[in-house]
Amino acid sequence: MTQDHLRTALLEAKVPRYTSYPPATRFSGAIGPDIHAGWLAALPPEEGISLYAHVPFCRRLCWFCACRTQGTANAAPLTRFLETLAAEAALVARAVGRAQKVAALHLGGGTPTLLTPEQIDRMGQLLRENFDLSACDDISVEIDPCELDAARLDALVAFGLSRASIGVQDIDPVVQNAIGRHQSAEITAEAVAGLRARGIGSVNFDLLYGLPYQTEARLAATLDAVIAHRPDRIALYGYAHVPWMARRQKLIPEDALPDPEARIALADLARARLIGSGYVPVGIDHYALPGDEMARAAQSGTLRRNFQGYTTDRAATLVALGPSAISRLPQGYAQNASATRDWTATVEAGVLPTARGYALTAQDRLAADAIERVMCDGTVDFTALGRAHGLPTTALTTRAATALAELPGMGTLAAGVLQLADMRYARLMAARIDPGMAGDTGRFSMAS
Ligand SMILES: C[S@@+](CC[C@H](N)C(=O)[O-])C[C@H]1O[C@@H](n2cnc3c(N)ncnc32)[C@H](O)[C@@H]1O
Ligand code: SF4
Structure with missing residues (x-):
């Protein structure tokens, strides 16, 4: 056995990303609303939980994206979605028996910034009606810079936003064409400036390596443009090409994807460039400025991993709302119905929309x-x-x-x-x- 075996294994292995253990592929229908409600009822009253709301809508559907989302041309479906989310939050609060304390709140998707300013206000209201957010000073949101304006930014600040994550992926026009996501450097810069002007102290950029037509020169240019903004954190995910799960990835030209050797070279280049620019590597795919809480967690061995990737959140419980969202309780995992219509119908019938899960031994x-x-x-x-x-x-x-x-x-x-x-x-x-x-x-x- 030689080092070559290791390289071959790395090049050929297809393995989970371990954002949970066990991975969601091992969840089953044995966990339903009753078991989930029992787990919620056992939450200690003083425990500050982590809360996640999944907004499963986007204006554009980027071809590379493996997230659980659906397209919508206008804000109308979001109105019904928010009322269903309010009903789901009320079902959770009833199962818990009170408005549970929240230590950290994350809005993800999809594209939460598709919500109009009034809808962002409504989101805040429905969550505050069912959870105790009075001591929650960590509120983060995933932002598509193409779906952002001053009014939305103001509404997010009024909502209590403290951290933002901006999707960039790659700035090169050839790569952007091949992944069905057009985003000018100016739009990204405007989002960063708008956040910083409003005092949002923590900004993360999402980037991808392993995209079609991505060369080392193109990735280096993307990194230089990103580093110039000095984001506090950078997530550099390896592009997961899983067209059997994310059908829109069938639009990705497979013959233009870097081969495994080239993927490793891209990741190595990014790592060297980011470390050379003062970033601290965090876990397998994140980087953070040295003073950032995530860099400190990585150095002190207190970093955690959850469905969003790496986090500094230490809460033992994650309550997740919205279609396909996965909650993690001390007893196990509970995943909501994946299709928005199934999630809506179940919640409207007054039942927790738990479809599958896993009880931990x-x-x-x-x-x-x-x-x-x-x-x-x-x-x-x-x-x-x-x-x-x-x-x-x-x-x-x-x-x-x-x-x-x-x-x-x-x-x-x-x-x-x-x-x-x-x-x-x-x-x-x-x-x-x-x-x-x-x-x-x-x-x-x-x-x-
Ligand atoms: C839910 S998306 C939200 C971002 C926001 N909607 C936007 O477009 O800017 C979160 C991140 O997941 C990552 N992601 C999506 N599909 C991926 C894939 N197939 N492989 C690896 N990462 C992926 C992207 O980096 C993306 O920014
Ligand atoms: S990357 Fe963002 S905007 Fe594009 S499809 Fe995924 S969630 Fe929607």
């Missing part, structure tokens, strides 16, 4: 913690983990040792501590120590 929690540390830090202290869970870690360490024996160069395991040689092996190692991977029938994206 003690062994699952142990594996989840180990995999989260691999994905966040690239290191796991199995002895400390076993002590914290009161469980043996022999099965996990044996799988890690086998992976290291089969793929030398991936890292070391000594005195019960696994240490990856490089964060690029994190998904590979996570899949190797994942006890359920062998039986998973999901088709995943490339590990590189």
Whole structure:
């Protein structure tokens, strides 16, 4: 076995992104509204939760996008959507038995900035009616700069916005043409200026590598343009080409996609450029300025991973509203009906729209913690983990040792501590120590 085996594994492996353990491919219909309601009822009254609202609409449907969203030409469907969201929030509050304290709130999608200023106000009102947001000082939103104006920005600030994430992907016109997303540099700059003028202190940019026609020169130009804005955080995701799940990706010219070797070269180039510009690498695909909370979390081993990627949010519970949204409770995961019409019909019938999920066992929690540390830090202290869970870690360490024996160069395991040689092996190692991977029938994206 040589380093070549490791490179081949990295080039060929298709593995989960581990934004949850177990991955959503292992959820089942065994978890429904009653079980979910029971989990919500057991929430400790003093616990500050994390709250997520999924807005599943976009004006444009970018061809690369694998997010759960649908197109709409106007704001009309959003009116019914918001009233259904209000009804779902009320169902959750009734199951909890009170307006639960919220420590962090995230609006994602889709495109939350499709909401008109009045609809943004309504969103704030419906959430405040059903949750206690009085101590929530972390409110973030995903922004499509093409769907933003001064009135929306003002409404978001009045809503309490503290952090914004802006979708950029790639600035090159040839790449933008091939992914069905046109966005001028001026539009992106206006969004950043509008946020900063209103005192929003934390701005993240989303970028992608591995896009069609993306060359090292094109990605370097995108990075230079992005770095010039000095965003606090940059998420540089590897483009996940999964047309069997995201059917609009069939419009992506596959013969123009960089091959796995080229993908790795793109990721390496970006990493060197971002580190050279003063950014701290965070996990497998994020970068942050040294003073940023995420950079500090990465350095102190307190980084967390959730459905949005990496986060500094430490809440044990994530309550998620909207079609396809996934809640994480101490007892397990509960996912809402994916189709907006199913979600709407269930909520309008007065029932929590839970369609699937997963009840965690003690062994699952142990594996989840180990995999989260691999994905966040690239290191796991199995002895400390076993002590914290009161469980043996022999099965996990044996799988890690086998992976290291089969793929030398991936890292070391000594005195019960696994240490990856490089964060690029994190998904590979996570899949190797994942006890359920062998039986998973999901088709995943490339590990590189
Ligand atoms: C839900 S989108 C929201 C962004 C917002 N609607 C916009 O367009 O600016 C969040 C991010 O997911 C990432 N994303 C979407 N599809 C992806 C894919 N196929 N592979 C990797 N990342 C993807 C993109 O970087 C995108 O900015
Ligand atoms: S990238 Fe944003 S705007 Fe484009 S389809 Fe996805 S969610 Fe919608």
